[in-house]
Amino acid sequence: MYPENYAYTKEHEWVLAEGDTGTIGITHHAQSELGDIVYVDLPKVGAQITQHTTFGSVESVKAVSDIYSPVTGEVIAVNELLASQPEKLNADPHGEAWLVKVKLLKPEELPGLMSAADYQAYIGA
Amino acid sequence: MAETLLETPLFRAHVALGAKMVDFGGWNMPVQYKGILDEHKAVRSAAGVFDVSHMGEIVVRGPQALDLVNYISTNDAAKLQDGQAHYSGLLYEHGGFVDDILVHRVSATEFFLCVNASNQDKDFGHIQSYSFFEGQRRFDAMVENAGPRYAQIAVQGPQSLALLQPLTQTDLAAIRYYWFQDGEVAGLPTRIARTGYTGEDGFELYVAAENAVELWNRLLSLGAVPCGLGARNTLRLEAAMALYGHEIDATISPLEAGLGWIVKFAKPDFVGKAALEKQKAAGLARKLCGFVMKGRGIGRDGYEVLANGAPTGWVTSGGPAPTLNQNIGLCYLPLALANPGQAIEVVVRQQPVAAEVVPTPFYKRAK
Numbered sequence: 001m002y003p004e005n006y007a008y009t010k011e012h013e014w015v016l017a018e019g020d021t022g023t024i025g026i027t028h029h030a031q032s033e034l035g036d037i038v039y040v041d042l043p044k045v046g047a048q049i050t051q052h053t054t055f056g057s058v059e060s061v062k063a064v065s066d067i068y069s070p071v072t073g074e075v076i077a078v079n080e081l082l083a084s085q086p087e088k089l090n091a092d093p094h095g096e097a098w099l100v101k102v103k104l105l106k107p108e109e110l111p112g113l114m115s116a117a118d119y120q121a122y123i124g125a
Numbered sequence: 126m127a128e129t130l131l132e133t134p135l136f137r138a139h140v141a142l143g144a145k146m147v148d149f150g151g152w153n154m155p156v157q158y159k160g161i162l163d164e165h166k167a168v169r170s171a172a173g174v175f176d177v178s179h180m181g182e183i184v185v186r187g188p189q190a191l192d193l194v195n196y197i198s199t200n201d202a203a204k205l206q207d208g209q210a211h212y213s214g215l216l217y218e219h220g221g222f223v224d225d226i227l228v229h230r231v232s233a234t235e236f237f238l239c240v241n242a243s244n245q246d247k248d249f250g251h252i253q254s255y256s257f258f259e260g261q262r263r264f265d266a267m268v269e270n271a272g273p274r275y276a277q278i279a280v281q282g283p284q285s286l287a288l289l290q291p292l293t294q295t296d297l298a299a300i301r302y303y304w305f306q307d308g309e310v311a312g313l314p315t316r317i318a319r320t321g322y323t324g325e326d327g328f329e330l331y332v333a334a335e336n337a338v339e340l341w342n343r344l345l346s347l348g349a350v351p352c353g354l355g356a357r358n359t360l361r362l363e364a365a366m367a368l369y370g371h372e373i374d375a376t377i378s379p380l381e382a383g384l385g386w387i388v389k390f391a392k393p394d395f396v397g398k399a400a401l402e403k404q405k406a407a408g409l410a411r412k413l414c415g416f417v418m419k420g421r422g423i424g425r426d427g428y429e430v431l432a433n434g435a436p437t438g439w440v441t442s443g444g445p446a447p448t449l450n451q452n453i454g455l456c457y458l459p460l461a462l463a464n465p466g467q468a469i470e471v472v473v474r475q476q477p478v479a480a481e482v483v484p485t486p487f488y489k490r491a492k
Contacts, residue, residue, distance in 0.1 A: 035160055039421075061162065064474075
């Protein structure tokens with residue numbers, strides 16, 4: 001369920017680091033807690049985002065939730081799919097429904113994040 | 126220390142179904158089972174069942190039951206026949222809402238009120254206080270706070286009648302909209318009312334609390350989809366039905382809420398009448414309006430509303446409308462702006478997003 005090569009946060013986001021690029025998303029647990037997702041608000045390419053700081057929001061039928069960045073970086077791609085099909089976040093939060101890709105500006109932040117096993121223990125899975 | 130949440134007789138059934146439970150006004154209630162969108166669609170296209178046992182029931186009995194009910198509510202209960210129900214308001218003297226209620230006439234001397242869950246004790250106290258005047262009984266009627274005795278299960282959706290009919294000898298088709306009959310469902314004594322809070326055809330079933338689990342299980346076994354309060358809210362919002370604490374509260378009058386139709390000025394005096402007459406004569410300052418989001422964003426409960434860039438009102442309820450594929454809401458606007466086609470903006474996380482005033486209800490079922 002939770003890919004081993006991703007790193008996780010207590011706010012239920014994940015990051016996959018490949019070279020100096022980080023792909024960011026929300027976890028399966030997060031989408032499950034939110035329920036049916038109907039709207040995703042994301043930054044534009046070129047925006048700077050900061051670790052543990054909100055950079056967007058996800059809305060379910062019932063509620064709005066802030067998304068916190070697992071890493072500091074500069075946005076180099078935004079998943080356009082989510083503007084028209086936000087429900088993909090419920091279906092495939094660890095894959096097709098990634099949120100943004102960033103250029104990692106502080107790779108030294110990565111070891112401070114949780115492993116898949118730590119995250120599963122954290123959420124009691 | 127967290128206060129203990131109240132539970133309906135179906136609490137364990139919800140947990141067993143894997144429901145997501147939330148604190149709803151002090152009650153531990155299912156917000157959803159499988160998902161709000163699926164449950165919403167089940168009600169619009171087939172039939173869903175809701176545990177609404179948290180709702181309160183107040184029984185008024187006695188030779189002057191009608192006089193008391195008519196004095197404490199805005200609609201004209203004298204117009205009701207045995208087995209008929211209507212929507213009404215319970216007001217303070219200043220014209221604001223104590224609650225919105227359903228009044229059922231069981232007989233000339235017995236009225237059965239369905240009231241909001243978190244208001245039931247307040248409503249009971251309010252009605253009691255008007256039963257007496259200067260220490261003397263003013264109306265020859267007894268008021269019973271009967272909530273704990275009852276469970277209530279709502280069966281809603283176009284297939285409700287077909288689903289329910291095999292469980293009862295009562296001819297359901299003969300019960301018209303906003304009428305009710307006492308009968309048996311699944312062999313259990315049930316008050317069967319053709320009412321609801323979803324904008325669909327359906328029934329609200331009042332049973333003894335100890336029979337709730339059996340009735341619930343029978344309904345599920347026939348294929349009714351269990352639905353939570355999340356879908357109940359999206360359904361009633363599409364139908365533009367008021368929710369206490371959102372569209373209406375102690376600071377809002379029925380005239381402002383677009384509920385003038387439940388205020389009968391021509392009947393004998395009632396609590397709040399003088400204040401409403403004064404408000405009507407002076408003209409309303411604000412009115413409840415429907416809106417549709419035009420820009421990207423969802424206007425939600427409490428968000429600020431702008432007109433011509435200036436703060437002008439607030440969203441009382443807002444969110445996605447699954448049937449309509451739009452983001453909709455209700456808001457209070459000054460009377461001059463309360464017209465369909467009026468451009469407004471809803472402030473979504475500091476950003477004004479375009480919206481437009483539209484007629485309500487947003488959704489109306491095909492007859």
